[in-house]
Amino acid sequence: FNCLENNANQNKIAIHYIDKDYIVSSYSYKELSILVNKFTLLIKKNLKKNKFSNVIIHSSSSIESAVSMLACAKLGIPHTVIFENLSSDSIFLRMELLKSTLIITRADQKQFNRDLLPAIKRYNNSNLKIISFSNYKIKYPKILNVSIEDINGMDFYNSSYNFVNSNHTLFTLFTSGSTGIPKGIMHSSGGYLLYSKYTCIKQFGMNTKSIVLTASDAGWINGHTYALYGPLSIGSTTVLIEKPFILLNQKFLKKIIKDLNISILYLPVTLIRMLKSISRKTKIKVGSLK
Numbered sequence: 346f347n348c349l350e351n352n353a354n355q356n357k358i359a360i361h362y363i364d365k366d367y368i369v370s371s372y373s374y375k376e377l378s379i380l381v382n383k384f385t386l387l388i389k390k391n392l393k394k395n396k397f398s399n400v401i402i403h404s405s406s407s408i409e410s411a412v413s414m415l416a417c418a419k420l421g422i423p424h425t426v427i428f429e430n431l432s433s434d435s436i437f438l439r440m441e442l443l444k445s446t447l448i449i450t451r452a453d454q455k456q457f458n459r460d461l462l463p464a465i466k467r468y469n470n471s472n473l474k475i476i477s478f479s480n481y482k483i484k485y486p487k488i489l490n491v492s493i494e495d496i497n498g499m500d501f502y503n504s505s506y507n508f509v510n511s512n513h514t515l516f517t518l519f520t521s522g523s524t525g526i527p528k529g530i531m532h533s534s535g536g537y538l539l540y541s542k543y544t545c546i547k548q549f550g551m552n553t554k555s556i557v558l559t560a561s562d563a564g565w566i567n568g569h570t571y572a573l574y575g576p577l578s579i580g581s582t583t584v585l586i587e588k589p590f591i592l593l594n595q596k597f598l599k600k601i602i603k604d605l606n607i608s609i610l611y612l613p614v615t616l617i618r619m620l621k622s623i624s625r626k627t628k629i630k631v632g633s634l635k
Contacts, residue, residue, distance in 0.1 A: 355373065518565075
């Protein structure tokens with residue numbers, strides 16, 4: 346509610362989404378709200394016999410991951426975003442720790458068979474349901490294949506919110522697990538939204554006129570806070586990039602800053618180092634991209 350309907354200008358662009366082919370799709374607050382509402386109803390309609398807990402969203406930064414995250418928040422279901430390139434062992438560990446009952450994925454058939462299927466079989470939970478946003482129809486029992494276009498074409502979109510207490514878990518985000526079993530950090534609904542808005546306003550200077558490009562994967566806390574929940578809760582416009590490393594294409598980076606009129610650019614340290622490395626070779630100042 347705070348990230349969608351609570352914003353006064355519903356016709357304003359909420360999200361510009363840049364896919365791996367450099368194609369930009371734009372969604373207003375009203376359009377995004379309708380998509381989220383339809384997706385929540387789709388979940389309840391098709392999987393109503395199942396009681397959900399700790400939904401796993403297997404996705405990079407995308408319109409699909411944004412709709413999935415906001416839909417889970419709307420339903421009051423804690424969610425966990427995991428990287429698309431995690432191994433089957435890493436996926437299984439997170440499923441086992443969370444006792445998940447729903448997986449939302451963008452994996453194609455090859456990636457599904459390689460990474461997700463072994464984890465699902467090992468997890469061996471008869472209550473597990475799967476929703477696939479893949480461009481390819483995944484063949485597996487109890488799987489629902491959909492697309493953003495499918496959801497957008499549905500007739501129903503009005504849906505009520507499951508309002509929750511401020512200390513209700515909004516999402517869990519895992520450490521990499523490089524030092525042992527991954528540790529899940531739980532973020533509460535009220536406290537998280539408060540510090541998201543506060544740091545966006547005080548540290549970033551965001552406001553309703555801001556157009557924010559946060560080049561961070563959805564599996565990082567920066568991708569949650571400064572690419573989705575924070576900017577939308579303020580009424581800013583956020584730019585999501587499916588593959589952040591396409592910004593290493595200097596011509597594209599300059600073009601996207603100019604075309605979308607980016608006012609706040611927040612890059613991961615790794616990407617900044619790579620840009621600096623490129624700038625030394627090409628004699629282009631990274632500071633000039635600000």
